[in-house]
Amino acid sequence: MLALPVKKAFSLKKIFSFQHSVLPGFSLAMGYSLTYLSLIVLIPLAAVFLKSAELSFPEFWNTVTHPRILASLRLSFGASLLAAAINAVFGLNFAWVLVRYRFPGKKILDALIDLPFAMPTAVTGITLATLYARNGWFGRLLAPLGIEVSYTPLGVLVASVFIGLPFVVRTLQPVLEDMEIELEEAAACLGADRWQTFRKVIFPLLTPALLTGFALAFARAVGEYGSIVFIAGNMPMVSEIAPLMILTKLEQYDYAGATAIAVVMLVFSFVILLLINTLQARSWNKETRT
Amino acid sequence: MKYPRQFAIALFGAFISAAAITSYADTTLLNVSYDPTREFYQEFNPVFIKHWKEKTNETLTINQSHGGSGKQARAVIDGQDADVVTLALAYDIDALAQRKLIPENWQTRFPQNSAPYTSTIVFLVRKGNPKQIKDWNDLVKPGIGVVTPNPKTSGGARWNYLAAWAYALQQPGGNEAKAKEFVGQLFGNVKVLDTGARGSTTSFVERGIGDVLLAWENEAYLAIKELGPDKFDIVTPSLSILAEPPISIIDKVVDKRGTRKVAQAYLEYLYSPTGQELAAKHYYRPRDEKVAAKYASRFGKVNLITVDKVFGGWGKAQKEHFSDGGVFDQIYEKRK
Amino acid sequence: MTGLATRQRLPPSSRASSRVTDEPPWVRALLIGIALCFFAIFLLIPLIAVFAEALKKGWDTYIASVSTPDSLSAIKLTLFVAAISVPLNLVFGIAAAWSISKFEFCGKRLLISLIDLPFSVSPVISGLIYVLIFGAQSQFGQALREHGFRVLYAAPGIVLATVFVTFPFVARELIPLMQAQGNDEEEAAVMLGANGFMTFFRVTLPNIKWGLMYGLILCNARAMGEFGAVSVVSGHIRGQTNTIPLHVEILYNEYNFAAAFAVASLLALLALLTLCVKSLVEYFRPENARRAAAGEH
Numbered sequence: 023m024l025a026l027p028v029k030k031a032f033s034l035k036k037i038f039s040f041q042h043s044v045l046p047g048f049s050l051a052m053g054y055s056l057t058y059l060s061l062i063v064l065i066p067l068a069a070v071f072l073k074s075a076e077l078s079f080p081e082f083w084n085t086v087t088h089p090r091i092l093a094s095l096r097l098s099f100g101a102s103l104l105a106a107a108i109n110a111v112f113g114l115n116f117a118w119v120l121v122r123y124r125f126p127g128k129k130i131l132d133a134l135i136d137l138p139f140a141m142p143t144a145v146t147g148i149t150l151a152t153l154y155a156r157n158g159w160f161g162r163l164l165a166p167l168g169i170e171v172s173y174t175p176l177g178v179l180v181a182s183v184f185i186g187l188p189f190v191v192r193t194l195q196p197v198l199e200d201m202e203i204e205l206e207e208a209a210a211c212l213g214a215d216r217w218q219t220f221r222k223v224i225f226p227l228l229t230p231a232l233l234t235g236f237a238l239a240f241a242r243a244v245g246e247y248g249s250i251v252f253i254a255g256n257m258p259m260v261s262e263i264a265p266l267m268i269l270t271k272l273e274q275y276d277y278a279g280a281t282a283i284a285v286v287m288l289v290f291s292f293v294i295l296l297l298i299n300t301l302q303a304r305s306w307n308k309e310t311r312t
Numbered sequence: 313m314k315y316p317r318q319f320a321i322a323l324f325g326a327f328i329s330a331a332a333i334t335s336y337a338d339t340t341l342l343n344v345s346y347d348p349t350r351e352f353y354q355e356f357n358p359v360f361i362k363h364w365k366e367k368t369n370e371t372l373t374i375n376q377s378h379g380g381s382g383k384q385a386r387a388v389i390d391g392q393d394a395d396v397v398t399l400a401l402a403y404d405i406d407a408l409a410q411r412k413l414i415p416e417n418w419q420t421r422f423p424q425n426s427a428p429y430t431s432t433i434v435f436l437v438r439k440g441n442p443k444q445i446k447d448w449n450d451l452v453k454p455g456i457g458v459v460t461p462n463p464k465t466s467g468g469a470r471w472n473y474l475a476a477w478a479y480a481l482q483q484p485g486g487n488e489a490k491a492k493e494f495v496g497q498l499f500g501n502v503k504v505l506d507t508g509a510r511g512s513t514t515s516f517v518e519r520g521i522g523d524v525l526l527a528w529e530n531e532a533y534l535a536i537k538e539l540g541p542d543k544f545d546i547v548t549p550s551l552s553i554l555a556e557p558p559i560s561i562i563d564k565v566v567d568k569r570g571t572r573k574v575a576q577a578y579l580e581y582l583y584s585p586t587g588q589e590l591a592a593k594h595y596y597r598p599r600d601e602k603v604a605a606k607y608a609s610r611f612g613k614v615n616l617i618t619v620d621k622v623f624g625g626w627g628k629a630q631k632e633h634f635s636d637g638g639v640f641d642q643i644y645e646k647r648k
Numbered sequence: 649m650t651g652l653a654t655r656q657r658l659p660p661s662s663r664a665s666s667r668v669t670d671e672p673p674w675v676r677a678l679l680i681g682i683a684l685c686f687f688a689i690f691l692l693i694p695l696i697a698v699f700a701e702a703l704k705k706g707w708d709t710y711i712a713s714v715s716t717p718d719s720l721s722a723i724k725l726t727l728f729v730a731a732i733s734v735p736l737n738l739v740f741g742i743a744a745a746w747s748i749s750k751f752e753f754c755g756k757r758l759l760i761s762l763i764d765l766p767f768s769v770s771p772v773i774s775g776l777i778y779v780l781i782f783g784a785q786s787q788f789g790q791a792l793r794e795h796g797f798r799v800l801y802a803a804p805g806i807v808l809a810t811v812f813v814t815f816p817f818v819a820r821e822l823i824p825l826m827q828a829q830g831n832d833e834e835e836a837a838v839m840l841g842a843n844g845f846m847t848f849f850r851v852t853l854p855n856i857k858w859g860l861m862y863g864l865i866l867c868n869a870r871a872m873g874e875f876g877a878v879s880v881v882s883g884h885i886r887g888q889t890n891t892i893p894l895h896v897e898i899l900y901n902e903y904n905f906a907a908a909f910a911v912a913s914l915l916a917l918l919a920l921l922t923l924c925v926k927s928l929v930e931y932f933r934p935e936n937a938r939r940a941a942a943g944e945h
Contacts (some may be wrong), residue, residue: 038753038754038755040751040752043530044835044838045750045831045835046843048751051742052743054739054740054743055740055759058762059762062811063812065761065763065781066778066781067765070773073780090727099719112686115679115682116687116695119679119683120683123680127684131687133920133924135691135694135915136866137691138691139873140869140872141865141912142874142875142896143874143875143876143893144893144896144900145896145909149885151519152697154703155518156520156521158519159693173503173515178775184694196824196828213661216675237764238764241764241765241767241768245769245771247772248771250409252511255505256462256505256642257505258645259644259645265770265771265772265773266507268464268770271636272383273382273383273464273465274382274630274634274636275386276636276822279636279781280776281776281780284770284776288765288768288773292761292768295761296757296761298691300757337828342885375886375888377885378884389784389785390779390784390789390800391784391800391801392801508901535901
């Protein structure tokens, strides 16, 4: 058998109140995962917490509740949540069209969705800033309408949407492909119209994946620096993002202050991720039970 | 179809030959510098390598690293093995001294405050100067769009800010309160605060933002040379600041690596007529009087003040103006 | 993958013919229209812009800029870093997905959220954490340096930062897939006497191979494109510690826009290449499924 000879006193299975399974390898796989997770993610992140602990609590509190920091946190989290919401709507549309319909150019569309992953963030930022600047391809069209994207908070939103899009589409696609069409047919036989079927049958099935996609898109956007900083304009109190505030702290050789902001961002993102993942698990359980 | 095939071959060759490129040299030197000096050191390094070869018959390789001045100083603090640093502000090298990488008196080890070349802050305007921008007081007029990097993240931007402040102080009846108001109005006209000097130049030149760019003199000339002599003019204000980008040997590193002699010679060579000529060629104001006289026509006449005289040194200026809650922050937080 | 089962059950023709599960034509047109617009604005035009900038000065400049020694050494370093960090995350991804999806235990939600965490950590921070640990200001970093190990401002630091930012991809791709597939097949294999490794390689791996490949592709794309975190730990030494994205920044800062976009377009080309691989994968998928089905019955 694969399972490592684990001492009774220190058993991973016990720690996680593991439910018995015939499948082998839990201790090995779990042990390896936890070790790797600790080495690569947890211990390095602990360094951030340790460093910020050099500040006394009032110092920490004053640093992170400074109006400029608060404004930047509000922008980073607000824009990321909004961008994730936009991506959830359009990503669903996208995934639906890709899975259900046939139309010219579909292959290209499907392929290019991963582009935001592969482009270096700085290139994304520069390209978006070029496109949306007043003399750019989009900016030229938007300027007469009085809409400014480059160098405003709107630019932060546009960049966040760009980098988050693939997450929603790519999590929805396999689920949509796997969905049993019989369910929809049954709904139709029972007299539901198409919209009702979508709302009552399809959408609930998609919710877990949609939430995962939302979580990932949000998580990616909230910490993003490279692709946003070129288009944001970085005006204090208006379009400064939280990662930029970390950099300005570092610029003053204030490592502890920088990590204090990082800690706040980390805790917030983690809580939001945990919430979404719990929600996701709930809707997954509900779906499998019914 | 000719080019794509060539391209494929080039790419294939690239991957193969990439594996073979490794440089072997007797001695290496790492110069950690800030952004606007790339072109200068790109030309200066080969000249020094040749000079060193002739003098000592030693083959030398000089590696360059460029980035924001503060970021580069942090890298050296965190263990980047720089033999020499050539940064934008004395403040950033002071940070190295505070962490005992170099002695406190570093600025006295080379002539002229350890700054072999100087620069100043000038205005880059659109061709023909349509908004008639002549001096600092034109920048605070309503409707003028000003582009400058963020003083919190860019060393160059701190010079911009201090130059504006010094101008307001020197006006008849000028005092601290008036200077603060003046700089406040100036930043009220700023539409974009990029994180670095090159970013600002791109915003101004490529994106067409604003009417005037506050820039290092050498950066302004380079921008004109690289991006369009027919599109921009340089305006030299009546008063500006003497920017002294300082240099230093990193004692801790050169003693460990045994490169003190060559590092010392490298930095001293910056003061030689050859080094000074090259600096002037790249629009840095040379310190050497002969060279300066030769290139006098290159640089606009301007009344230059120093940070030490007006602001009492970089440490003080940094603390008062650019630290968190300093004057720069107050300007923006008051407005909200 | 999971779509495979559906296709066996339900050939495309039957899906097209079932009218009750179709939308009215105007709804179809609207949805496709919106998707295409969104696609054009957010993906296609930025991509075109990159290539337009890259080729502004013609093919000759393009080739010249991607084949300078500095570009080549950047390409080499990027390939090297990806070649180390991607396999590391592959092994982790499989182990994590196996323990999370095949077993029931407490704290699963917490573990998944922890795996997601590197996504949300700002690149600025993911570089900084390694500076805090391995930097000259920490005792650990100091000790390593005295023994001649260089982590920061050298390849190991770049690899570490890359592993961190690409950490979740493979695991995140595999977990939902393996959850959806359930344990039945593996349990059957174990009952029949297969050991753990046999079960994994003979039963699980064939089921997840496309998902795995997809995770790898994403992980690799991100590993090569990462800028922020790598920028903090790289040291920016030309021709030595510059990766492709850092080299792009350097070129851009030298006002060498065409060259910057040319080198950047290599990474966009990578995305296009990825897509070719994926299309191939998808092309072969139904084939395999049919063959497998034929073998079974």
